[in-house]
Amino acid sequence: VPGVEGQVDLRSALLALAARGVNEVLVEAGPSLAGAFAxxxxxxxxxxxxxxxxxxxxxxPLLDWPLEKLADAPQLKITEMRAVGDDWRVTAIPLPPASV
Incomplete structure (x- = not known):
């Protein structure tokens, strides 16, 4: 699904997948694509x-996202942490932005 400046329109791509019955998409990507989704x-x-x-x-970086201050960072709720060998697997969901 073409977007601006030769990029994929991610929202439209996900809607097109949903129209075809795809309900889940695993995005295993580098910082540019992961940052765009986030x-x-x-x-x-x-x-x-x-x-x-x-x-x-x-x-x-984990995500290409121009966050300069901790206050700008999205809030996450950690739902699971578990050891995988010598590493840790952290599962988290984004929380809605705090209202002012």
């Missing part, structure tokens, strides 16, 4: 794996 509010659930390592400032 910024457009198209994520129902995050499943994130956390390794026991630190990355430096030159590492790639």
């Amino acid at each position: 910024q457009q509010g198209l994520v129902d659930e995050y499943v994130i794996f956390v390794a026991g390592k630190f990355l430096g400032s030159a590492a790639r």
